[in-house]
Amino acid sequence: MGNVYANSYLIVFVFLCIGVLLPVGALTLGKLLRPHVPSEAKQTTYESGNNPFHDSRVQFQVRYYMFALLFVIFDVETVFLYPWAVAYNKLGLFALIEMLIFVLMLVLGLIYAWKKKVLQWM
Amino acid sequence: MSGEYLAFLALALVAITGGVLMLNLTKVVHMVIALVFTFISIAGLYVLLSAEFVAVVQVLIYSGAVTIMMLFGIMLTRHQEEEGEKTTTGGFWRKALTAIAVFAFGIAVYLGVYRLDFGEEGARLHENNTEQIGMALYSHYTIPFEIASVILLVALVGAIILAKKDDEGAPKS
Amino acid sequence: MEQLLNSVPSWTNVAIFFGLGAALLLMVLAFVTYGILAERKVMGFMQGRYGPNQVGGRWGLLQTVADVLKLLLKEDTIPKAADRPLFILAPILAFAPAFMVLAVLPFTDAFQFADIGVGLLYYIAVSGLTTIGVVTGGWASNNKYALIGGMRAAAQMISYEIPLVMSVLGVVLLTGSLNLNDIVEAQKNVWYIFTQPVAFIVFLIAAVSELNRTPFDLPEAESELVAGFHVEYSGFRWAFFMLAEYVYLFAMAALTTILFLGGWHPVMFLGFIPGPVWFALKFSVVVFVLIWFRATFPRLRADQLMELGWKVLFPVALANIFVTALVKELFF
Numbered sequence: 001m002g003n004v005y006a007n008s009y010l011i012v013f014v015f016l017c018i019g020v021l022l023p024v025g026a027l028t029l030g031k032l033l034r035p036h037v038p039s040e041a042k043q044t045t046y047e048s049g050n051n052p053f054h055d056s057r058v059q060f061q062v063r064y065y066m067f068a069l070l071f072v073i074f075d076v077e078t079v080f081l082y083p084w085a086v087a088y089n090k091l092g093l094f095a096l097i098e099m100l101i102f103v104l105m106l107v108l109g110l111i112y113a114w115k116k117k118v119l120q121w122m
Numbered sequence: 123m124s125g126e127y128l129a130f131l132a133l134a135l136v137a138i139t140g141g142v143l144m145l146n147l148t149k150v151v152h153m154v155i156a157l158v159f160t161f162i163s164i165a166g167l168y169v170l171l172s173a174e175f176v177a178v179v180q181v182l183i184y185s186g187a188v189t190i191m192m193l194f195g196i197m198l199t200r201h202q203e204e205e206g207e208k209t210t211t212g213g214f215w216r217k218a219l220t221a222i223a224v225f226a227f228g229i230a231v232y233l234g235v236y237r238l239d240f241g242e243e244g245a246r247l248h249e250n251n252t253e254q255i256g257m258a259l260y261s262h263y264t265i266p267f268e269i270a271s272v273i274l275l276v277a278l279v280g281a282i283i284l285a286k287k288d289d290e291g292a293p294k295s
Numbered sequence: 296m297e298q299l300l301n302s303v304p305s306w307t308n309v310a311i312f313f314g315l316g317a318a319l320l321l322m323v324l325a326f327v328t329y330g331i332l333a334e335r336k337v338m339g340f341m342q343g344r345y346g347p348n349q350v351g352g353r354w355g356l357l358q359t360v361a362d363v364l365k366l367l368l369k370e371d372t373i374p375k376a377a378d379r380p381l382f383i384l385a386p387i388l389a390f391a392p393a394f395m396v397l398a399v400l401p402f403t404d405a406f407q408f409a410d411i412g413v414g415l416l417y418y419i420a421v422s423g424l425t426t427i428g429v430v431t432g433g434w435a436s437n438n439k440y441a442l443i444g445g446m447r448a449a450a451q452m453i454s455y456e457i458p459l460v461m462s463v464l465g466v467v468l469l470t471g472s473l474n475l476n477d478i479v480e481a482q483k484n485v486w487y488i489f490t491q492p493v494a495f496i497v498f499l500i501a502a503v504s505e506l507n508r509t510p511f512d513l514p515e516a517e518s519e520l521v522a523g524f525h526v527e528y529s530g531f532r533w534a535f536f537m538l539a540e541y542v543y544l545f546a547m548a549a550l551t552t553i554l555f556l557g558g559w560h561p562v563m564f565l566g567f568i569p570g571p572v573w574f575a576l577k578f579s580v581v582v583f584v585l586i587w588f589r590a591t592f593p594r595l596r597a598d599q600l601m602e603l604g605w606k607v608l609f610p611v612a613l614a615n616i617f618v619t620a621l622v623k624e625l626f627f
Contacts, residue, residue, distance in 0.1 A: 003300065003302060004300045004301060004410055005172070005174075005411070006125075006304045007299065007300045007302070007304050007312075007409075008300065008408075008409035008410050009409070009411070010308060011312050011398050011409040012395065012398050012399075012411075012417075013129075014309060014312040014313050014316050015316055015394055015397065015409075016391060016395055017313070018313070018317065018320055018394060019390060019391035019392070019394035019395050022320065022394070023386055023387045023390050023535050026367075026535075027371075027531055027532065030367050030371070030530065030531045033367055033368055034367065034368055034370055034371060034530060035368075035370050036370065036371075037370065038372070042370075042372050043372060043374050043375040044375065045375075045376045045377075045436075045438050045527065046374075046438060046440070046526055046527060057197075057434070057437070057442065059198065059199070060197040060198055060446060061198075062198060062285050064194050064198070064450055065191070065195055065197075065198050066281070066282070066285055067194075067450050067453060067454060068187075068191040068193075068194040068195075068450075068453060069191060069278070069281050070278070070605070071187055071190065071191070071453040071454070071456070071457065072183070072188060073274050073277060073278050074457045075182060075183055075186070075187045075456075075460075076183060076274060077274065078457070078460045078461060078464075079179050079182065079183060080259075080270070081464055082252065082416060082464070082467065082473065083175070083252050083253070083255045083256030083259055083260075084256055085256075085464050085467040085471075085616075086252045086253050086256050086467060086472060086473060087252075087257050087260065088468055088471065088620060089471045090253075091256070091257070091261065092624070093624055095260045095261075096620050096621070096624055098260060098264055098267070098268070099260075101268060101271070102267065102268060102270075102271040103613065103617075105271035105272060105274070106271060106275060106278075107613070108275060109274070109278040109279060110605075110609075110610075112279055113282055116282050116286060118282055118285075118286075119601070119602060119605045120598065120601075120602065125304055125305075149378070151378075151381065151431070151434055151435075152380075152381065155381065155384070155388075155427070155431060158424075158427060174412055174413050175413055175416070178413045178416045178417050179416075179420075181420040181421060181423075181424070182419065185420075185423075185424055185427075186424060186426070187423070190426055190430070190449060190453055193427070193430050193434075193449070194446075194449070197434075197442075250472075251412050252412060252416075252472075253472075
């Protein structure tokens with residue numbers, strides 16, 4: 001491992017620590033300053049002034065899941081596209097055709113999803 | 123380098139804790155969040171191995187995308203029933219057998235790892251990591267790469283067919 | 296910084312990095328404080344109002360400071376029905392990635408932190424983690440509005456992450472590197488906004504959506520969902536969700552400057568003005584444009600939003616990549 005590499009990831013780690021320490025620290029400090037007078041009414045769940053009814057963890061429609069799935073598939077595609085774009089200078093035309101075939105396959109999938117109205121929200 | 127060793131220990135500890143928590147927690151959403159910590163510490167382990175591209179992909183695909191997909195999947199299902207009492211499993215013999223199996227597996231892995239010959243260690247892995255991957259992937263491994271696209275397409279189309287079938291029977295909400 | 300990066304890693308280095316990181320944190324907090332004030336002032340100006348003008352003189356300079364102090368003194372309530380551990384964890388899950396992405400942004404050639412080879416992808420990957428914090432917060436609140444808001448926010452964020460990631464690929468193709476320093480260096484003569492205009496437009500739209508700002512602020516649509524995923528949050532826990540949002544505004548404006556506006560490079564012959572000034576100028580322009588959007592555009596409908604992402608931006612970004620690759624192959 002080179003020094004720049006190691007130091008850079010040390011910085012990432014330090015930033016993670018700061019990012020966690022700030023909320024933890026601020027909330028602990030705030031505990032000393034803020035009032036704490038819990039009451040039954042305050043701790044009920046907000047529902048536009050009504051008493052909460054039923055369980056709030058409702059069953060969501062399948063289309064949310066479809067978008068998540070599309071996201072995973074195309075995220076994997078971008079993961080393939082990134083090294084290709086970086087190395088493109090040294091690869092040339094063959095790599096372009098290779099990638100065209102790859103993307104066309106997934107575009108087929110996208111068109112299929114489009115035709116099946118998966119991309120429609122309502 | 124002792125710093126590297128320390129980082130490895132910490133990351134491995136978080137990864138294992140996350141995994142154990144995932145198995146032991148009762149609520150499904152808690153399990154997924156525990157899994158996120160495992161995924162992120164595995165990304166950290168990749169960084170220690172000079173594989174920064176793989177590390178970032180690990181965060182992007184697993185901690186980001188797959189976790190969201192799991193969360194959405196949980197929201198799709200009703201999950202009150204499974205938060206009931208845990209059932210106790212197995213008697214003494216079963217536990218003993220499991221323990222022996224775990225130990226045997228551990229020893230096998232230990233021996234395997236220490237006898238493994240990694241060949242020459244790549245000293246320049248951290249320089250232009252992404253470019254090296256790109257060069258290898260698109261000049262030597264063309265066919266597996268194209269097959270990956272077919273697999274992704276099959277996954278996409280299959281999921282749409284399954285979901286559409288499910289959707290027709292489900293009530294509108 | 297460069298010297299420090301080349302030194303042997305040690306505990307002293309960690310301490311120095313911690314100090315520098317804390318300094319950056321203070322800078323970002325100052326930006327957020329005055330960014331919010333600027334937003335209110337600019338929007339007031341555009342809507343023919345005054346905006347804050349009481350606390351801290353004629354310009355309302357202490358307005359945000361007063362707001363923060365007020366939040367600090369607010370009682371912190373956790374609803375009984377909420378999932379306590381996750382309710383507490385969610386703001387941290389949302390905020391920590393927001394600060395982590397700042398580690399790789401080169402503000403000027405001297406003022407920058409980590410110099411990693413996959414900088415751009417690191418930004419995208421880590422910023423994706425905030426979505427988990429949002430869904431977790433919505434779920435842990437055990438509130439119908441919060442859960443629906445959280446799910447909507449997540450669905451929107453993931454739908455726009457794809458065009459965002461794809462649009463940037465045009466820039467990566469031209470540079471041949473994911474390192475943000477290399478990307479800025481490659482724009483010494485021509486900024487990428489001129490060579491990659493399509494990518495820039497897609498990136499800007501997707502970025503506004505990722506930031507959950509108007510016209511894409513559906514997750515927080517106050518008239519429909521009360522306040523979205525953070526209905527049940529109060530006091531400083533709520534403040535951390537908002538802080539994360541504004542830190543992302545900072546990060547995204549900085550990233551736009553780095554990717555498309557040439558970072559700290561000067562305009563043509565005006566090289567005598569130092570780099571930091573140039574960066575600050577471009578950065579401010581981007582922030583101003585984002586505020587301008589907020590004052591100008593009406594909110595989109597949920598179905599329009601999703602279809603815009605998948606049916607327009609995504610194919611356009613994809614086409615842009617191949618046109619760029621083809622042009623590069625044929626003419627360079």
